[in-house]
Amino acid sequence: MPHLSTASRRTVLGGALATGLLAAMAPGSLAARNAQARPAGQETMIGVPFERHETVRVGVIGVGNRGNSMTIGWSAVPGATVVAVCDIRKDRATNMAANLQNRGRPRPADFGGTADAYKTMLNTMDLDLVFIATPWEFHHAQGKAAMEAGAHVMVELPVATELAELWDLVDTSERTRKHLMLAENCSYGRNELAMLKMAHEGVFGDVTNGHGGYLHDLRDLLFADGYYTDDWRRKWHTRSTASFYAMHGLAPIAAAMDINRGDRMKTLSATATPPKGLADYRARKVPKGHRSWNEEYINGDLVTCMIGTEKGRIIRAEHDVSTPRPYSRINSLAGSRGLFEDYAGGGSTGARVYLEPEHGGHNWADFAPSRGKFDHWLWRKVGDDAAANGGHGGMDYILQWRTIQSMRTGIIPDIDVYDSAAWCAPVPLSVMSLADGGRAVDIPDFTRGGWVRPRVGLDSVELDMPPVA
Amino acid sequence: MKKMKAIIAMLATALVFGGAMTVITAPAGAEGSNSALTMSIAAVDLEGPAISDIVVTLKNTSATAMSDVSVKVTGPINWTLYPETQTLPAALAAGATATVKAEIHVPNNPEGSLTRNFTATATYAGGDGVKTSFTERNQFTGAVPASLAELFDNVGTTTVAAIPQGNYDGEKNSFSRERLAEKGITPGAKVTAAGTEFTWPAAAAGEPDNVSAKGQTFTFSGKGSKIAFLGSGVAQGAVGEATVHYTDGSSSKGTFGFPNWGFDPATAHGAKLEVTTKGRNTPAGYANAEYDYRMFSNTIGIDQAKTVSMVTLPNNSGIHIFAMAFVPAAEVPPTTAPAATAPATTAPATTAPATTAPATSAPATTAPATSAPATVDPSVAPSAEPTTAEPSPTTVPSTQAPTIPPVTTVPTTDAPGTGAPTVPATTKAAAPGSTTTASSSTGGTTPASQGPSTGAGLSETGSSSAPLLAVAGLLVFGGLALTATSEVRRRNRASHR
Numbered sequence: 001m002p003h004l005s006t007a008s009r010r011t012v013l014g015g016a017l018a019t020g021l022l023a024a025m026a027p028g029s030l031a032a033r034n035a036q037a038r039p040a041g042q043e044t045m046i047g048v049p050f051e052r053h054e055t056v057r058v059g060v061i062g063v064g065n066r067g068n069s070m071t072i073g074w075s076a077v078p079g080a081t082v083v084a085v086c087d088i089r090k091d092r093a094t095n096m097a098a099n100l101q102n103r104g105r106p107r108p109a110d111f112g113g114t115a116d117a118y119k120t121m122l123n124t125m126d127l128d129l130v131f132i133a134t135p136w137e138f139h140h141a142q143g144k145a146a147m148e149a150g151a152h153v154m155v156e157l158p159v160a161t162e163l164a165e166l167w168d169l170v171d172t173s174e175r176t177r178k179h180l181m182l183a184e185n186c187s188y189g190r191n192e193l194a195m196l197k198m199a200h201e202g203v204f205g206d207v208t209n210g211h212g213g214y215l216h217d218l219r220d221l222l223f224a225d226g227y228y229t230d231d232w233r234r235k236w237h238t239r240s241t242a243s244f245y246a247m248h249g250l251a252p253i254a255a256a257m258d259i260n261r262g263d264r265m266k267t268l269s270a271t272a273t274p275p276k277g278l279a280d281y282r283a284r285k286v287p288k289g290h291r292s293w294n295e296e297y298i299n300g301d302l303v304t305c306m307i308g309t310e311k312g313r314i315i316r317a318e319h320d321v322s323t324p325r326p327y328s329r330i331n332s333l334a335g336s337r338g339l340f341e342d343y344a345g346g347g348s349t350g351a352r353v354y355l356e357p358e359h360g361g362h363n364w365a366d367f368a369p370s371r372g373k374f375d376h377w378l379w380r381k382v383g384d385d386a387a388a389n390g391g392h393g394g395m396d397y398i399l400q401w402r403t404i405q406s407m408r409t410g411i412i413p414d415i416d417v418y419d420s421a422a423w424c425a426p427v428p429l430s431v432m433s434l435a436d437g438g439r440a441v442d443i444p445d446f447t448r449g450g451w452v453r454p455r456v457g458l459d460s461v462e463l464d465m466p467p468v469a
Numbered sequence: 470m471k472k473m474k475a476i477i478a479m480l481a482t483a484l485v486f487g488g489a490m491t492v493i494t495a496p497a498g499a500e501g502s503n504s505a506l507t508m509s510i511a512a513v514d515l516e517g518p519a520i521s522d523i524v525v526t527l528k529n530t531s532a533t534a535m536s537d538v539s540v541k542v543t544g545p546i547n548w549t550l551y552p553e554t555q556t557l558p559a560a561l562a563a564g565a566t567a568t569v570k571a572e573i574h575v576p577n578n579p580e581g582s583l584t585r586n587f588t589a590t591a592t593y594a595g596g597d598g599v600k601t602s603f604t605e606r607n608q609f610t611g612a613v614p615a616s617l618a619e620l621f622d623n624v625g626t627t628t629v630a631a632i633p634q635g636n637y638d639g640e641k642n643s644f645s646r647e648r649l650a651e652k653g654i655t656p657g658a659k660v661t662a663a664g665t666e667f668t669w670p671a672a673a674a675g676e677p678d679n680v681s682a683k684g685q686t687f688t689f690s691g692k693g694s695k696i697a698f699l700g701s702g703v704a705q706g707a708v709g710e711a712t713v714h715y716t717d718g719s720s721s722k723g724t725f726g727f728p729n730w731g732f733d734p735a736t737a738h739g740a741k742l743e744v745t746t747k748g749r750n751t752p753a754g755y756a757n758a759e760y761d762y763r764m765f766s767n768t769i770g771i772d773q774a775k776t777v778s779m780v781t782l783p784n785n786s787g788i789h790i791f792a793m794a795f796v797p798a799a800e801v802p803p804t805t806a807p808a809a810t811a812p813a814t815t816a817p818a819t820t821a822p823a824t825t826a827p828a829t830s831a832p833a834t835t836a837p838a839t840s841a842p843a844t845v846d847p848s849v850a851p852s853a854e855p856t857t858a859e860p861s862p863t864t865v866p867s868t869q870a871p872t873i874p875p876v877t878t879v880p881t882t883d884a885p886g887t888g889a890p891t892v893p894a895t896t897k898a899a900a901p902g903s904t905t906t907a908s909s910s911t912g913g914t915t916p917a918s919q920g921p922s923t924g925a926g927l928s929e930t931g932s933s934s935a936p937l938l939a940v941a942g943l944l945v946f947g948g949l950a951l952t953a954t955s956e957v958r959r960r961n962r963a964s965h966r
Contacts, residue, residue: 200518200576202546262549262574335547357683357786360704361639373579454549454574459518461577 033167034444042174045416046450050152050179052410054469059084059127059151061118061142063096064229066156067133069391070183070400071096074131075105076389077397077404078468086111086121088134089229118142122149129407131183132156135232136244140165147178154181154403157247158424163444166421166428170446173417181403181413182420184251186329187458188398190383191351191367192252193376195333195340199256200459201374203355205337207257212249213318215328219281222321223292234278234292237299237322241272243430246305246317247423249329253315255458256333260418264451265315267308268426269440270433272300277322297322305426305433307443310451317426340367377462378402405465414458421446504602505531506538506561508589513544515585515610517575523550525569525589525604529561535596536560542571543588549574560595582611584686584712584781607712607720613779614687617793618670620782621677625701625789631675632750637730637789638703641752644730644762646674648746654764660792662743663697663766667792679791682709684784692776693795695768699743700790702727702765708738709783715775723769727788730762740765764791773798 038044058074060067063085075082082100087093090112101107111121122130122145130146132139132155140160146153147169159182160166173180186192199207221227222234236244257263278297286292301322307315318330331342331351338355344364346352351367359365379386382401383394390397406413425443432441445451511524523542529535538557544550550573557567588605614620626644627635635643646655654660657671672678679700689696696713708726715721726738731749735742743766748758771777782790 197577197579199547200574201579202548204547206547258549258574262551337546357681357784360786363639453551454520454572456518456520456574459577461518 031442033164034442038174038448039171042171044447044450045173045177045179046418046447047412047455048177048179049410049412050407053128053407054079054466056080056404056407057083057126057128059086059121059125059130059146060096061086061121061130061132061146062134062156063087063092064133065227067131068092068096070131070133070396072099072103073390073397073400074404075100075103077401078465079408080129080400080404081106082108084109084111084121084125084127086118088112088115088117090117119145122146122151127151129154129403133183135229136161136236137232140169143169143180144172147172147176147180150176150178152179152181152407154183155420156183157245158182158427159420160424161244161427163425163428166425166446167444170417170421179413180417180420181415182247182251182423183399184247184415184420184423185392185395185399186248187251187255187415188378188395188402189252189331189393190376190379190395191342191349191371192255192331193378193458194367194371194374195252195331195342196256197374197376197459198340198370199333199335200258203337203370203374204333204335204339205356207313207333207335209314209316209334210253210257211316211318211330211332212246212251212253213316213320213328213330214245214248215318215320215325215330217324217327218321219278219324222278223282223286223290231292235295237275237278237297238295239298240431241275241299241303241434242428243270243303243305243317243319243426244299245321246303246319246426249331250307250315250317250426251419251423252329252331253317253333254419254423257309257313257315258454258457259309260422260447260451261457262452262454263309263311263313264445264447265307265422265425265443266310267440268305268429268433268443269438270303270305270426270430271438272304272434273302275300275322277301277320281322303430303434305430307426308440340370376459378460381462381464401465405463408466409463411463414460418446418450419457504599505529505597506535506591506593506599506602508540508591508602508604510587510589510604510606513573513575513585513587513606513608515575515578515608518577519575520572521575523571523573523587525571526566527557527561527569527591528566529563529596531597532563533596534560534562535593538567538591538593540569540589540591542569543590544573545585545587548576561593563596578610580611582609582613582686584609584684607714609686609779614685617680617687617689617790618672620680620685620687621670621672623679623681623789624675624677625679625791626674627750628674629750629755632752632754634675635750637679643750644764645746645748645750645755647755648748648762649744652744652746654744660699660743662699663741663768663794663796664695665693665697665794665796667697667699667794669699670791679789680782681786682782682784682788682790683786684782686714686779686781688778689780689793690776690778691795692773692798693771694773694798695770695796696723696777696780697766697768697794697796698725698727698790699764699766699792699794700727700788701730701763702733702738703729703787703789705729705733705787707785707787707789709785709788711769711783712781713769713771713777714779714781715772716778717775719772719775721770721772723771725767725769725783726785727765727767728763730764731760735763735765738767740767768796 056079058080060071060074060082063071064087067087071082071085074080082105085093085096085108087096090110093110093112097108097110109125111117127149128151130151130153132142132146132153134142136158139155139158140162143153143155143159159180160169169180198204228234254265259265275297282292299322302318302320305317307317309315328343333340338353338359340351340353342351344350344352347366347368349367349371352364353359353367353370354364355370378398382398386394386397386401390400402414422443429441429443433439507528507530509526511526513523514521523544525540525542527538527540538561539554541554542550543553550571552571555569555571557569561567585608586605587608588603591602592600594600623637624634624643625637626646626649628646632643635641637643649655654669656669656673658669660667660669670678707729708724710722710724713721713723727740728735728737742763744764745761746763747761748755749762751757777795780793782788
């Protein structure tokens with residue numbers, strides 16, 4: 001196995017932003033990179049199925065807030081076994097191993113204690129799937145290493161924060177023939193999947209615009225001691241202004257518009273409001289002398305990206321974790337014959353529709369009947385298990401169940417490296433656009449031309465999970 | 470029993486067409502097209518979700534080559550398709566054929582009968598000089614409902630006791646069954662109008678008795694010169710295009726509409742006023758007795774040489790249909806110009822009359838037309854994929870614009886021989902406060918005014934001397950009526966959908 005280089009967290013944190021700024025100031029080099037032909041020895045990963053696995057051996061890097069619940073979820077999926085866990089804090093990994101054993105699962109090997117401990121895990125364990133739930137700045141390096149170690153990879157949001165890193169992950173996936181998938185659980189939301197099926201059926205007519213985002217008041221957690229290890233997430237707000245985490249709202253809209261499956265995101269222009277929210281919260285609620293008083297927050301409270309597609313559609317993606325508001329991913333889609341709006345209150349689904357010819361008179365209709373008609377088979381088949389085994393209303397488990405099913409049956413993943421890169425591209429591109437006064441910047445075509453052809457994605461053929469021997 | 474028969478018919482249709490997915494193909498090409506570039510679209514695999522091919526075969530039947538042949542393909546709305554347009558790499562020689570293929574994302578078909586429409590439009594230079602050609606293909610998924618009644622999704626008429634179930638207009642108002650009964654409109658009654666005989670829905674009070682048109686397709690078998698619709702409108706703009714499917718796989722289209730039940734000129738969208746009732750049922754009970762609530766008829770022309778198998782209703786939920794019937798093919802003497810309603814692309818009007826009814830030109834008020842019964846005949850199933858290569862186009866292509874040609878829309882005017890032109894309803898609409906109108910409620914002019922009876926004739930005209938009366942009526946009532954109608958319309962629109 002190749003010896004992997006060492007990188008301290010400080011170096012990575014400092015380097016990531018610098019790299020992004022340099023890229024932003026060199027549009028010519030970016031354009032050149034975007035136009036670069038596929039390197040020799042690489043082929044597209046579009047349409048490439050997983051090889052069949054009787055049992056999927058899962059390794060987890062990062063068992064903190066997110067990794068903890070997801071590891072338990074992986075272990076509950078039929079045909080998946082968590083065989084290794086790793087955390088920079090060794091005690092977390094050891095505790096997780098014991099936790100799984102107490103639940104009646106095979107005890108996984110545990111690694112940790114250093115920033116490079118994950119490399120030891122990758123070098124010594126035979127893993128089919130690696131799940132990465134570490135701070136954002138480590139995702140690129142760990143994702144790349146896992147693919148080079150011979151495993152398919154699922155990475156928490158975002159898979160990378162720099163354009164060069166996104167391209168690198170695409171190239172690595174194509175070179176190693178291993179899939180890299182964004183752990184976009186919201187793509188498997190019940191409302192989101194029904195909206196997707198309705199869009200494909202033509203219920204909204206010709207879809208022309210969609211709106212999504214991540215609007216989640218995280219102020220309490222951002223300032224809570226110990227919740228985010230070493231305050232990693234709050235510190236991102238001191239480094240740059242960017243749409244860090246809009247993928248949860250962007251991805252379902254992109255899927256409904258067949259992005260990378262007949263259309264593609266082409267341009268992005270960003271706006272940002274002043275950074276008031278975190279400072280105002282600190283002034284009112286954080287004692288003087290707290291280490292956060294040494295920080296200056298520069299990330300705009302609300303960063304909005306307007307994305308234009310090749311077919312002329314628009315997607316609005318918002319990001320706001322700094323101001324008080326009820327949670328919302330917006331999740332709205334509209335076309336020539338109607339629209340869908342989530343987080344609209346009322347009804348059992350929380351969503352509403354207005355569809356021709358059924359509806360009229362400027363009266364919204366409850367989404368429940370439409371969702372019943374277009375309910376995705378995953379929720380009909382796995383919904384009950386999801387509620388019992390997964391967080392976020394069951395979306396987490398649906399994501400995990402479907403991923404393991406895809407690997408065990410040997411089919412094409414619902415989410416591929418091109419989807420992952422495209423959905424995460426607004427992170428660095430919003431920086432670039434904001435640095436240029438909000439002007440539109442080009443969004444790379446990570447598929448290198450493969451986006452033009454239609455292909456099935458999340459609106460999948462119903463399939464059973466193979467029985468476990 | 471009736472429901473069982475319908476279920477059996479639906480199952481039979483499904484079995485004929487291979488189970489859950491009913492696929493009825495339309496012959497390729499544009500019937501009646503004058504382009505020498507003939508085209509056909511092969512059957513599209515609709516088992517989704519999947520990526521399927523749309524294969525278009527072109528043939529140059531002219532004596533000279535066609536160059537710059539470009540083909541644009543479309544599928545159902547928002548189905549991702551690639552490539553949308555393709556150009557042949559070389560000229561298409563005389564007599565030569567070529568194929569273009571596109572990929573389309575077929576979704577997971579939801580339940581219910583759905584019509585999937587595919588089109589191909591070609592432009593070219595040379596050849597016959599026509600420059601454009603068009604073809605389309607209709608396929609269907611899901612079991613096709615066996616009758617209009619199976620589509621009923623709205624409670625449009627209520628007795629006082631059933632008022633809570635009524636919701637004709639989306640605001641829980643409905644026609645009064647008691648008032649309709651006074652005009653002979655009762656469950657299961659035969660209703661003569663539009664040159665044919667309808668069967669009024671037999672639905673019990675409080676049960677759905679009409680369909681709100683949303684593009685549904687259903688089995689409707691028979692022959693005639695037209696298809697007649699009996700119904701009314703909600704809101705404004707209750708007009709749309711219906712598609713008629715024939716047993717030979719071809720299809721034709723026709724646009725029709727209904728005025729709003731409470732306002733709009735009674736001849737709006739080419740409709741004909743058939744029933745005027747006073748008042749309506751509201752959540753507060755029977756009310757608005759000073760206003761008229763109306764039923765209309767309208768028709769679309771069909772190819773009387775062919776047998777109809779199905780109809781796809783317009784995609785406009787403001788159109789509410791209570792009944793449909795075939796209008797018998799009228800016998801036109803050889804020296805008489807073809808009926809204006811005969812589709813221009815098909816056999817001339819001197820074709821044989823409808824097989825189920827004698828062709829008669831008697832006014833609807835004097836002799837109920839023995840129209841083709843709207844029964845379901847599952848044996849009248851379209852044939853399998855045509856084996857001949859000769860296309861049978863469904864529309865008339867434009868000879869000028871390189872765009873999809875206008876569909877054949879048959880005018881909905883009265884066919885010759887059915888009586889005098891109707892006096893415009895605006896001359897008969899109630900003047901403010903007037904309780905007597907020229908509608909059937911005054912008595913004398915129509916059988917319906919004499920009380921409930923079977924075979925109620927609903928024409929407002931009455932006699933063969935109607936043309937003179939009509940003109941006189943226009944002159945006498947025109948100005949007043951227009952003013953009155955405007956007044957009524959302004960008053961009613963505020964409180965009506």
